[in-house]
Amino acid sequence: MKTVGVAMVEMLEQLETEVVFGIPGAHTIELYRGLAASRIRHITPRHEQGAGFMADGYARVSGKPGVCLLITGPGLTNALTAMAQAMQDSIPMLVITGVNPPESFGHGRGLLHELPDQQGLIRAMTPHTYSLRSAEDLPGALRAAFDVFESDRPGPVHIEIPTDLMSAPMPDYTIPPPSRRTPTADETAVQAAAELIRQAKAPLLLAGGGCNGAGDEVLKFAEQIDAPVISTANARAALGGHRLHVPASASLPAVRDVIASADLVIALGTEMGATDYDAYMDGGFPILQHFIRVDVDAVRFTQVPACDVSLHGHAAQTLAEIRALLPSAMGGTGDARAGALRAAVASVSDSAMAADLAVLKAVTDALPGGIIVGDSTQLVYSGNLFLPMAHSLLGWFNSATGYGTLGYAPPAAVGASLARPDVPVVCLVGDGGLQFSIAELAAAKDAKTPVVFLVWNNAGYREIETYMIDAEIAPIGIDPSCPDLMKIAAAYDMPGSRVEDLETLKATLADVKHASGPILIECVVSQEGF
Structure with missing residues (x-):
């Protein structure tokens, strides 16, 4: 018997989905029954927010929607930040979750992963949310999602499937043809x-x-x-x-x-x-x-x-x-x-920004035609202001505009690398931002993605410290300690290098072009600069 969960995966495959990101749980195992027999590759992040950011990076590079399979309740709420980033940047993301049986809604029975109104919560994040009430609803909901991705301004779309419906029989179906038209200028x-x-x-x-x-x-x-x-x-x-x-x-x-x-x-x-x-x-x-x-x-x-x-x-x-x-x-x-x-623009760059741009130039020179995925961090702020491009890049995107999340770049870089495994991918992240999602280094290792994690370690939140000083506020909370990143690299069984100047960085980057897996490079930045 084909269940609704199995049919969902089957339909995703028909819609040319190649990769999904998720952490299996009691409320989604029926989807995994379908995955076992499909050609879709499953990537396991270490946190549902990482799943969302991976889907974001994958979508930006592949041009296809990034797909997440998440459990009811905390799986969805953990991914809300990633969905908000995708909404700000118009990134196509499909978030498929379970939900408790509809007859339990609002009764507060203490069910596993219970939310008072899961769809109401997500409706504040995206207008495109669909709650299935019968197996027959599934093809239309998926088509509606892909219409958003293909025709209108993209963004995150959410589909929730009640846990009892997920294992229900799926009748024969066809996916409706596209119903939305691309806007054409008058x-x-x-x-x-x-x-x-x-x-x-x-x-x-x-x-x-x-x-x-x-x-x-x-x-x-x-x-x-x-x-x-x-x-x-x-x-x-x-x-x-x-x-x-x-x-x-x-x-x-x-x-x-x-x-x-x-x-x-x-x-x-x-x-x-x-x-x-x-x-x-x-x-x-x-x-x-x-x-x-x-x-x-x-x-x-x-x-x-x-x-x-x-x-x-x-x-x-x-x-x-x-x-x-x-x-x-x-x-x-x-x-x-x-x-x-x-x-x-180049001539008026201050000395600190000029030094940042020299680092970015070293990266683009070493890996021309690559993809640079950035976090909210000093190097990225400078590159968003001005990025001298001696070589064309396949991708430059980051979370330092729009929603402005921290911890975005490590998982997003994994998603980008999965979309284009033939292209070098560099993750630019600060020591503070890395610790938001440091566990996703393990996901990169598992997926064998050759991402260069370039960590700009200036011993804290240096940009925020500058803002506080300029505003005549005593800097507080801006110096979180950083673990020994070389030991972290060793713990995740990936090569690690610590560099303290630009020339050493250039030499280190020259050796990473043909890496078969992830690499961590720590740039140690003193008060005087790099």
């Missing part, structure tokens, strides 16, 4: 945008995470209208080392000056949130002369800055439609403006 709006672009003398592009997967089309468009492209952290890798790309934050004064001087700004797939556009919280983002916005989320058009033209659609398709209405080459000063801005 033809009149496309023509209006093309007219504004024809009139512009100094256009400028702002590229956000919605440009991932559309990098080639964005760069063709930039070349055609001869405009610099300023990227947010989530668009850096999509645009690489192109001559028109300025991988610098719109929070920096030099970048804001160029934005203010542009007679037309075109925003592509960016929510223009504070962590990208007002990182110093000074409210200094400039008033725009003319503004075109392209986004799959129509809500963005109701937010500031006000649009001259709003285009509801995906970046690649919408830009292709605009390009067809423009001259093949418009000429201008894009090259000169992009080059001057990159130089201006």
Whole structure:
């Protein structure tokens, strides 16, 4: 007899799921009955939050939704932080959980993993939550989830299956065809945008995470209208080392000056949130002369800055439609403006930031074409402000924007490596952030993922300490002790190296290109720097 739990796994396989992340429990073992006979690979994290972060990293690199199998109650609540990060960054994540039988809801009977209202709790995190009440509900719920991933602004989707239903018989089924349509920009709006672009003398592009997967089309468009492209952290890798790309934050004064001087700004797939556009919280983002916005989320058009033209659609398709209405080459000063801005940002970097960028350059030089997954840590903050890209990267993403979690990078890097095992993956994490998810080093070892865990050990929460001192607050709680990381590496049976200067780091990175499993490198940072 095929049960609902077995059918769920069977349907996931039909929808081309290759990897799932989870910790089995009494409320999900029926799903594992189906896994045993499937081609889907199961990865066991050490904590459900790690499962969510692994799914996030996997989704960003593979382009497929990351799937979690979690127990009722604490399994779900442990993963809420990861779901919130995915919601902020529009990452497709499917979280499948058990739930106690519906007739027990609200009665407080002390059942295992009981929550008063599990779906009500998760509804505050995502509008896309489905509670099955019969076996026949399953195909439609899964199709609804994948419609979100494929058509609209992605994010986490939750499906809960009552424990008694999970083992119930599953009748014959078919998965419904997709029902949601990709938004397409209005033809009149496309023509209006093309007219504004024809009139512009100094256009400028702002590229956000919605440009991932559309990098080639964005760069063709930039070349055609001869405009610099300023990227947010989530668009850096999509645009690489192109001559028109300025991988610098719109929070920096030099970048804001160029934005203010542009007679037309075109925003592509960016929510223009504070962590990208007002990182110093000074409210200094400039008033725009003319503004075109392209986004799959129509809500963005109701937010500031006000649009001259709003285009509801995906970046690649919408830009292709605009390009067809423009001259093949418009000429201008894009090259000169992009080059001057990159130089201006680099020249005003303070000594501490310059040292951070030298470390990042050492990483990208050693592992060109790799993926760098970052935590909320000093190196990553500097790279989000400005990331000189001599080599293109397959990925640069981190948790230091949007929701801003700690402990994200180690499990997310494991997920990224599972998505692209042929590509070097570097996890940038501080000694504080590592201790949020240090146990996931074991998951990396079990999965044989060749992740380089580069730990920036500055003996505490150095960035927070700086904020407190600048605010004339006595630093308290910013110096958590760190275990001996070389002993930790040995305990997890992985190579470990401790380095104290840039040249030693470069030499150490040169030896990790062909690693067959995870490696830990500890960068010991003194008060004077690295």
